Amino acid sequence: MLELKNITMRFESYDKRQDQTVLDGLSLTIPSGCIYGLVGPNGTGKSTLLRLIAGVYQPESGGITLDGVPIWNNPDAKRRICFVPDDLVFGPGADLRQQARFARTINPQFDKARFAELTGLFGLAVDKPLRNFSKGMKRQAAIALALAGHPDLLLLDETFDGLDPVMRNLVRKLLYAEVLDRGATVIAASHSLRELENTCDRLAILEGGRVLYETDMDKIQSTLCKVQVAFPEAKPASFFEGLGLAPLSFEQAGTVTTMVLRMDKSEAEAALRAVDPLLLNVLPLDLEEIFTFELEQAGYAVRSLLV
């Protein structure tokens, strides 16, 4: 389990008044064996948070522990972590084979066979200089190197940046496998909620150096549902409230009404079938809509946060 307690991180400027506080008393607990998503607009401290967890930065205050062991300047804890930054850097003139060799010297549990398997899956040439790789291929190479190291905690910054849809799916599957087979924890940061949709088990939204909202994905998806219903004549919102349905959003186009409801979809379906609608559809609700409704309920104007 990864625990961040009261983390404050400030970027020093030459003028003290211009110091920038990126994280301000942030606390977070990330259970083992899950894919944890960090979402937030640019400059909210996602990458900084990942660097703090990776032991690159030292927090000004607060502590970060992995299974109760502090990470900062602790090789034993850092060996269990692998960080794939947004801006990838490889050795000068190195190819993938050399990078793997280097990774093996740093990390004794680097799995050569797994690496060969992963590069085969991605279709990467191990003997070509990495500088000739495209952006997406570099990302694939970095993920292959990271996964072959069998880290207990994998930190991915802008995970899917540069990957095509096929590769995104492949990476997703690989991450699932890591979590399911080995019980690894994956923390993926992105500025786009859509990128993390269908990937994460838990998700947190960062804003202003703090965690604005954190939730379990299964739970949030089971508490909200979107239905489309039609009657011979248009029904007002009060009609549905009378049925025990409290719509979070209510839209009407002629006799067709679309609503987002805070309840299980089977319960909503049963309640609406009881009044004999002409049409009843339960529509899929995407992550962005869920968060919009949830955060608006919580009083945040979050449209700007969710790109």
Place this chain on the structure above:
Amino acid sequence: MSETSAGRSRKAYVSTHIFNPGLYLRGLIRLWVPGLAIGIPVMILSLVISMTSRNNLNLSVMLVSYLTPLLFLTAFSFLRSRREADPAFSAPVTRTCLYVTTCLSALTVCVILTAAAFLCTLPNIGRNLYVPQGADPAAAARDAIADYAIQTLFSLCYGILLGSTVTVAIVLSGSIGHSLFLTLLFILFDTALSQTVTAYAKRLPMIYTQASRSVTEFWQNLPFRNLFSLIFGTSYSGSMLGALGIRLLLAALFFVIGWLLFRKRKAENAGDPAAGRGALHFTVCLFIFMLTALACGDRNRRIWWAAGAVALYCVYLLLTTRRLSSLWRCLPYAAVTAAATVLLLGGTFYAIESVIFHTSIDAEEVEAVYVNNSWIPEDVFKLRQVYAFQNTGEYASQIDPQYEYLKLRDPVLIQKIADMINKDKASRSPGTEKSETGLTEDPKLLVVTLYTKDGRSRRYEFMAEKQDQIELYDLYGKGQYELYRKLTSELPPEEEYPCKSVEIGYRSVRDKYPGYKEVQSVPELEAVFREEFETLDEGTKQALAMRFAEAMSYGRILNYNEYEVKMPKSSKDGLREIYIRLNYQYQQSTNIYVDIYTLYFRIDPELMPKTYRYICASIPKTEKFMKGVYSCYEVSPD
């Protein structure tokens, strides 16, 4: 089994806490481009130098040591780039391990390059080797290789020292510009302080010790100053193993400072000019301290340099931080540093001036005087060979460079000088500006040294009116002329030796190290040499004649341990090598000489036995002669 497991865990501990082979390898890979960029030209240079000259063999290894900062700058590139900081700082090693491993990778490349330069020179080292007649060439080659190996070792130590200094600068910086700037400040720190004291000392009537040690020399002899001077290493004898050890110790100290700073270094400062506010303020304080110190030392000219440098630094700060506020945020630190420096150094200097300028001269105290007027007639000055032949119209104020420190004991002269100094002092207050150059254009400036009866000496620079000067030169010149006549009366008549000066360089068989001693010979030597030389065939003459550069190099090599060589007591001790130097001089008047040209010849005992024997016999004789001159006329040989 358990021992194996313990060994493994120890190995794992070392690889994460002290030295990591993987990161080391990575560091070496990162350094291969700068390594080649330095290595290839250096190796070519080594080959060319070794094939064409026996001088400057150590130039290429010195070049490697001067370029060591580039290796360290490359090795620590992750402190300047946030991209590179991620993999470096997220590696499962401690900060200490990262620092040690990075330093070792840079040092390894430095050692490899030095060794490559050394090895490239080695095959050709015998090509241009000077082997005296009858000497064993193999032994001479072995000696030369040993000498070169020692030079290489010193160069390597110098490179390590420079690298350690640069490491501290790099850790305090986040950009290459600031790293280089800070490195320059570290390296120039000693020079700036030395300049401060020297510039200040030049403005003062200098206090001399018994011989000729000035305030500047005293400064240069300070122990901590010598430690700093090791960074540049110019004024330090490289022949002692102690120096080698001190260099390495100092390098270790700098590495430890770098390590302490590195442990606290913030990875997020990569790309910023200075590694945080503290580092920026430190740089500003160091810079301002140096400039203020220079200004305290010399309020005349360097203050404008200081002003210019501050302006330049402001521009640099603006360019790098891109914030105007960084300038005025630094201002309090700069002001406090400047004020503290002025209080400390300025106060000390003012106190010294107050004491010195208010000390009156008591003519009774003075035993002898030496006058050096710095007014040099233009026509003589153009002849660069002159040492200090100053003609005031009628008298030469100096007879010969050999008698530079000629002291006179004329009571009238002493009284005259004392009056002039007191007169000048009355018209001045402490801190009066004066020209600092020895060869000043100001004809009013006079330099005198007074020697007191209890052995002290004091040098004064003061202004005097022309009439006073003429009178002074008249007195002093007359005294000098008398001495000159007395001296020359002991030598044969001038016309018998058109060659005015003959010097012998030699080293004895007993001496462990090559040594060198210059002695003023009796003039008959030239005649003996000439006579025997004319009997030789042209080829042998050519072989014995040494080119100027060759002779200088020979002299320099011999001069290596000049002061450790003892004079052989007699010719039976034997001389291994001798060379003779003939100075031909133009005689302008009775007492003004100008060097015209100089000839060098090797003296081969077999080819020129008569000259050889003459020299062997004359060495004690010349020494006695010179000692006689010194004691008689109180001319210091040192």
